[in-house]
Amino acid sequence: MPTPDRTSLEQIIGAAREILESDGLAGLTMQAVAERVGVRAPSLYKRVRSRDALIGLVAEATILDLGERVNAINSSPDPRKDLAALARVFRAFAHERPTGYRLIFGWSAETARPERGSFASSVGPLLRITTELVGPDDALSAARTFTAWANGFLSMELAGAFQLGGSVEDAFEYGIARLADAFTRP
Amino acid sequence: MPTPDRTSLEQIIGAAREILESDGLAGLTMQAVAERVGVRAPSLYKRVRSRDALIGLVAEATILDLGERVNAINSSPDPRKDLAALARVFRAFAHERPTGYRLIFGWSAETARPERGSFASSVGPLLRITTELVGPDDALSAARTFTAWANGFLSMELAGAFQLGGSVEDAFEYGIARLADAFTRP
DNA sequence: ACCTGAACACCGTTCAAGT
DNA sequence: ACCTGAACACCGTTCAAGT
Numbered sequence: 001m002p003t004p005d006r007t008s009l010e011q012i013i014g015a016a017r018e019i020l021e022s023d024g025l026a027g028l029t030m031q032a033v034a035e036r037v038g039v040r041a042p043s044l045y046k047r048v049r050s051r052d053a054l055i056g057l058v059a060e061a062t063i064l065d066l067g068e069r070v071n072a073i074n075s076s077p078d079p080r081k082d083l084a085a086l087a088r089v090f091r092a093f094a095h096e097r098p099t100g101y102r103l104i105f106g107w108s109a110e111t112a113r114p115e116r117g118s119f120a121s122s123v124g125p126l127l128r129i130t131t132e133l134v135g136p137d138d139a140l141s142a143a144r145t146f147t148a149w150a151n152g153f154l155s156m157e158l159a160g161a162f163q164l165g166g167s168v169e170d171a172f173e174y175g176i177a178r179l180a181d182a183f184t185r186p
Numbered sequence: 187m188p189t190p191d192r193t194s195l196e197q198i199i200g201a202a203r204e205i206l207e208s209d210g211l212a213g214l215t216m217q218a219v220a221e222r223v224g225v226r227a228p229s230l231y232k233r234v235r236s237r238d239a240l241i242g243l244v245a246e247a248t249i250l251d252l253g254e255r256v257n258a259i260n261s262s263p264d265p266r267k268d269l270a271a272l273a274r275v276f277r278a279f280a281h282e283r284p285t286g287y288r289l290i291f292g293w294s295a296e297t298a299r300p301e302r303g304s305f306a307s308s309v310g311p312l313l314r315i316t317t318e319l320v321g322p323d324d325a326l327s328a329a330r331t332f333t334a335w336a337n338g339f340l341s342m343e344l345a346g347a348f349q350l351g352g353s354v355e356d357a358f359e360y361g362i363a364r365l366a367d368a369f370t371r372p
Numbered sequence: 373a374c375c376t377g378a379a380c381a382c383c384g385t386t387c388a389a390g391t
Numbered sequence: 392a393c394c395t396g397a398a399c400a401c402c403g404t405t406c407a408a409g410t
Contacts, residue, residue, distance in 0.1 A: 003374050003410060030403065042404075043375050051403065107345030108294050123350070140352045141360035144342075145335065148361065152338025153330070159293035164309070166326045174327035175334065182368035189391060189393050216384065228385075229394050237384065 067121030253307030
């Protein structure tokens with residue numbers, strides 16, 4: 001006789017995301033997730049292959065959230081402004097959900113890598129902007145330069161790696177301005 | 187009656203570094219280190235406070251290695267060339283010791299953060315270069331822009347995050363050139 | 373069909389007992 | 392003074408037994 005479901009994959013992922021933000025990746029144990037959704041740890045394996053797989057699902061859900069924000073930017077006639085807006089959306093997201101951001105962009109190789117294509121909804125807008133700025137031939141390299149910078153900057157900021165004083169805010173805006181300049185062909 | 191030492195802190199750190207590169211951070215267990223240096227796991231605690239502390243020591247040793255390479259760059263009259271050389275030294279190091287590089291620059295917050303000041307020997311040369319390029323007022327922001335970019339780029343490259351085709355090598359050189367341009371005041 | 377307790381293999385870490 | 396076995400608390404994961 002089948003018993004009614006006591007939880008769901010969605011609920012499990014939701015619980016995992018909450019634990020991740022409050023207790024960090026190390027606190028994201030199967031027991032903690034199980035307790036939060038009201039079952040015992042072994043039951044989770046009916047819906048999730050492993051802890052790593054669950055972390056992967058959390059990462060993917062977080063990427064989708066970020067993609068929504070990116071696509072909510074309404075593009076202006078000035079691609080330099082769009083580039084700045086994109087950078088600031090990333091930064092706001094990183095500040096709001098630091099652990100989730102690190103999970104996605106930490107590239108730690110310890111956690112499951114998100115599916116190829118998960119980032120598509122964020123990459124599209126960026127490539128459109130860089131194509132406008134530097135033309136199709138350099139658009140991909142420019143996008144990579146921008147992503148690497150934003151990504152590296154926010155990872156360092158979240159880790160408290162900027163220890164030499166000065167305004168981190170200013171350094172971020174400085175980076176936006178310099179990159180926009182660099183991408184503006186003379 | 188004292189027994190002769192059967193290992194040393196240096197040997198322990200050395201073993202940990204080897205294991206890190208061959209088996210990754212997850213493979214770096216106290217038991218694995220102990221086996222490699224020829225003692226039992228509990229003995230390690232005579233020389234190291236915890237696994238996290240050991241990881242911190244490994245990180246610091248790796249940072250010192252990188253600092254040596256950076257200081258081995260003989261500066262040219264053209265700061266743009268120095269900036270390019272610095273970027274390539276970082277990249278070569280990242281390729282040679284990917285796990286060590288990720289440990290230092292992963293900023294994962296899960297691993298112990300290296301001591302404030304460990305990076306001093308790498309930061310000094312960079313600040314000298316950016317000061318020459320953009321002047322003292324913007325030198326720190328420029329250094330942060332460069333570090334964030336290099337850091338982010340190499341983390342992504344090591345993680346295999348550049349999945350849209352094209353030459354990653356070209357994208358790196360493109361980034362160097364654009365940043366050097368951006369730092370060259372018109 | 374889902375859930376559970378019990379069990380397994382593996383961690384990091386502590387500590388009393390050896391030499 | 393260093394080293395060890397034994398033990399503890401905690402993981403992720405498997406599986407037979409329940410409903």
